[in-house]
Amino acid sequence: MEKKKMIYQKALRQMSEKSLSADFQAQVMERVREKARRRELIETWCICITGCLLLIGVGALTLWACHQVTGEIFTEQNIYTIKLICTFGITLLILYIFDELFRAPILAFLKKIDPN
Amino acid sequence: MIENSLIRQIIDGATHRYAELVQLHQSEVFALIVRIVGNEAEAEELTQDVFLKAYTNLRQFKAKSSFSTWLYRIAYNEAMSHTRRRKExxxxxxxxxIAQVGEQELEDWELSEQEEEVERLIGAIEVLPSQERALITMFYYNGFTTEKCAEITEQSVANIKTKLHRIRKKLYLMVKS
Incomplete structure (x- = not known):
């Protein structure tokens, strides 16, 4: 550092010698974790809503296709097909939600049982 | 770079590893903010906000500049908006x-090491506009290059150099008057 810079450096150093409080990092990380939790929750909901919309779309498309083929919508066969598609979609959604919501606590529980 | 791979891991879900980035930069970021805002409690609060904001926007960090430059830009902008809210x-x-101050008399004064001069200089720095205080802190305290200062403040290098020169003259006048 050039000698002429020393005077500024000295003054700036003397302006504040306080350092951050001891639990600063813990406080930041608490806020960060909260943010991450919230973000995950929002992402989960976004995916759920998208999933539901897709399901409705597929349902509507199936109805339309059935109507094109049979000329009717609510025949026994058509209702059966729609039920099948909806059950498949809803099962996938439930599995996804279950994974998102319970993955962390299950992993924590498993880690508690066997830390290795 | 190790820092970039750490950032990748944090983005991919290893939130706990963000503590390493905080640990690495917290003191320097606080040092800059406290000198801009002048209040230690407010500076600590702002430093927390900076790290939270950096975490929230981490996916937008494209590694075009170093992580520290990107982080300091957030810190600088946060501190500036804070000071804008209160009347300076x-x-x-x-x-x-300012223009009349000669180069030689300025450099002679800068070589002075008397405590009295340093005390006066502290007083002068405290009443500088926050943008100027930020600039001399980054350059003289944090030891950043003019290029890095330019990136952080989003100004040209020539502009930074001119401003720094002007601030030195201004401080000299304030100390001497």
């Missing part, structure tokens, strides 16, 4: 008087 008391100086 600054001492206006005649531009002609």
């Amino acid at each position: 008391v600054t001492i206006p100086l005649d531009e002609r008087r």
Whole structure:
């Protein structure tokens, strides 16, 4: 550092010698974790809503296709097909939600049982 | 770079590893903010906000500049908006008087190591506009290059150099008057 810079450096150093409080990092990380939790929750909901919309779309498309083929919508066969598609979609959604919501606590529980 | 791979891991879900980034930069970021805002409690609160904001926007970090430059840009902008919200008391100086300060007398004064001069200089720095205080802190305290200062403040290098030169003259006048 050039000698002429020393005077500024000295003054700036003397302006504040306080350092951050001891639990600063813990406080930041608490806020960060909260943010991450919230973000995950929002992402989960976004995916759920998208999933539901897709399901409705597929349902509507199936109805339309059935109507094109049979000329009717609510025949026994058509209702059966729609039920099948909806059950498949809803099962996938439930599995996804279950994974998102319970993955962390299950992993924590498993880690508690066997830390290795 | 190790820092970039750490950032990748944090983005991919290893939130706990963000503590390493905080640990690495917290003191320097706080040092800059406290000198801009002048209040230690407010500075600590702002430093927390900076790290939270950096975490929230981490996916937008494209590694075009270093992580520290990106982080300091957030810190600088946060501190600036904070100071804009409160009314700053600054001492206006005649531009002609600043221009009249000779290079030699300025450099002679800068070599002085008397405590009295340092005390006066602290007083002068405290009443500088926050943008100027930020600039001299980054350059003289944090030891950043003019290029890095330019990136952080989003100004040209030539502009930074001119401003730094002007601030030195301004401080000299304030100390001497």
